[in-house]
Amino acid sequence: MNKMTSLHYRHCESQSAEAIPAITGTPKLLLKSQYRGFTPSGISEPQFEVPKFAMTILLLIIFLTSVICHPPSASASSYGVSLTPPLLRVNIKPGKSITQVFTISNLNNEDKLLVARIVPFTQSDDRGNPSIDMKSNPSWLNYFGLANTHIKLGSPFTVKAKSSEQLILTLSVPANAILRDLYSTLLISTYSNISSPKFQGSQVSAAIGANLLVTLHSDINPPTILKISSILPNTGAFFKVGNIYFADNITPLSFSTSVKNEGNFTSETKGIFKVTGQNNTPTYLEGILPVYVISNTQRILLNSEGRNFSFSPNLSQIGFYKIIVQINSENSHTENSIDIFFFPFKIMAGLIFASIFLTVILRTNKTQKIEYFPIE
Known part of the structure; x- marks a missing residue:
C-alpha cells in the first residue's frame, strides 16, 4: 500500500448517446389450452392474450436490464499510463538541490500526448488523499523544474506506444527559504479522442500523479506534534459505563482510532497496537501501518494489513485490561x-x-401434581 494514495481521476466533457431503434408493433402471446380428450364441436379452444400494456412494460424492463448490465465503459485504466514512483518524501536544507527521476510508461498501442505539471495542495482527507488546487500558484513552485532537454513543465510531449519516458525532476531551494513543508503533486495529464461508435465525438481526459512531500529544515527530523484520538470499539459485544468498557470475553472485538498532526512538519506513523493485562504484561501486539501525516491533518490508523485493529479474547482472560496505541517515530512520540x-x-x-x-x-x-386418596 502506498503511503500516500496516488491521485487518479478522469473527466468526460461530452458523450453522445447511440440512437435506439424504435420498437414498432406489439407481439401477442397466445396460450392454447390442452385437453386430454377430444374437443367437442361448437366449442372453440380458449385463447389467452397478454394485454398490450403488459407486453410493453415487459419489453421495457428487458431493455433497461440490458443497458444497466452492459453499459459502455470508459475508465482511466484503459489508457494504460503509469507513473513511478508514486510518492517522493524529501527532507532538504535551504540552499541545497536534489534530483529525482520519474518514469512514465505507455502500455497502449497508440502514442499518448501528455502534459506534466506541479500542482500544490495543503490538505488531505483521513485516508491520505490530497485535495489539489489547480488554480493555486504559490511562489515556491519555482523551486521545481525538469532537467529534460525536450520536456518542460506545462508543455505537451509525446510518449510512444509501448514505451516509457523519464522525467528528471529537480528541486532547488534558496538559502533564504522559509523553514516549512511544501506539498504538491507531479500531475501527468493525457488527452485522447475516442473513435468508438459508443463515444463518437467525445473527448476524455485522465490524470495520474505522484505526491511530493518536501520538508525544508536544517534538522533531518524536525519535531512534530502528534495526538492519537479516542480508541473506539467498533464490533463485538460491549457496553460502556463511565470511562470503562465492559466486553464479552468470547466475542472478537475490532477498534478504530486516528492520529492528528498538530505540528508544522510531516510525521510518520510507526508504532504498535497492544493489549496489556495485569502488571502491564502484553497479551497481544499488532503493528501499525506506517503512513505519512502532513501538518494540520488527521489520518486513520490501520494495522499492518490495512484493516482496523482487532483482538479476540478467550475464557481465561477475565478482569481489567488496557487497549493501547503507541506511535514512536524519529520526530514524535505519543x-x-x-x-x-x-x-x-x-x-x-x-x-x-x-x-x-x-x-x-x-x-x-x-x-x-395430583394426589389420590383411598376410598373408605
Missing part, C-alpha cells in the same frame, strides 16, 4: 489507551436463562 473489563457475559446470561427456564418448568410440574 500514545493513548482505554480500560476494558472482560467477562463471560454471554455464558452467564445463558446460564441464568437456563436456570430460570428450569425453575419455571419444575414449579409448573409441582402445581399440576
Whole structure:
C-alpha cells in the first residue's frame, strides 16, 4: 500500500448517446389450452392474450436490464499510463538541490500526448488523499523544474506506444527559504479522442500523479506534534459505563482510532497496537501501518494489513485490561489507551436463562401434581 494514495481521476466533457431503434408493433402471446380428450364441436379452444400494456412494460424492463448490465465503459485504466514512483518524501536544507527521476510508461498501442505539471495542495482527507488546487500558484513552485532537454513543465510531449519516458525532476531551494513543508503533486495529464461508435465525438481526459512531500529544515527530523484520538470499539459485544468498557470475553472485538498532526512538519506513523493485562504484561501486539501525516491533518490508523485493529479474547482472560496505541517515530512520540473489563457475559446470561427456564418448568410440574386418596 502506498503511503500516500496516488491521485487518479478522469473527466468526460461530452458523450453522445447511440440512437435506439424504435420498437414498432406489439407481439401477442397466445396460450392454447390442452385437453386430454377430444374437443367437442361448437366449442372453440380458449385463447389467452397478454394485454398490450403488459407486453410493453415487459419489453421495457428487458431493455433497461440490458443497458444497466452492459453499459459502455470508459475508465482511466484503459489508457494504460503509469507513473513511478508514486510518492517522493524529501527532507532538504535551504540552499541545497536534489534530483529525482520519474518514469512514465505507455502500455497502449497508440502514442499518448501528455502534459506534466506541479500542482500544490495543503490538505488531505483521513485516508491520505490530497485535495489539489489547480488554480493555486504559490511562489515556491519555482523551486521545481525538469532537467529534460525536450520536456518542460506545462508543455505537451509525446510518449510512444509501448514505451516509457523519464522525467528528471529537480528541486532547488534558496538559502533564504522559509523553514516549512511544501506539498504538491507531479500531475501527468493525457488527452485522447475516442473513435468508438459508443463515444463518437467525445473527448476524455485522465490524470495520474505522484505526491511530493518536501520538508525544508536544517534538522533531518524536525519535531512534530502528534495526538492519537479516542480508541473506539467498533464490533463485538460491549457496553460502556463511565470511562470503562465492559466486553464479552468470547466475542472478537475490532477498534478504530486516528492520529492528528498538530505540528508544522510531516510525521510518520510507526508504532504498535497492544493489549496489556495485569502488571502491564502484553497479551497481544499488532503493528501499525506506517503512513505519512502532513501538518494540520488527521489520518486513520490501520494495522499492518490495512484493516482496523482487532483482538479476540478467550475464557481465561477475565478482569481489567488496557487497549493501547503507541506511535514512536524519529520526530514524535505519543500514545493513548482505554480500560476494558472482560467477562463471560454471554455464558452467564445463558446460564441464568437456563436456570430460570428450569425453575419455571419444575414449579409448573409441582402445581399440576395430583394426589389420590383411598376410598373408605
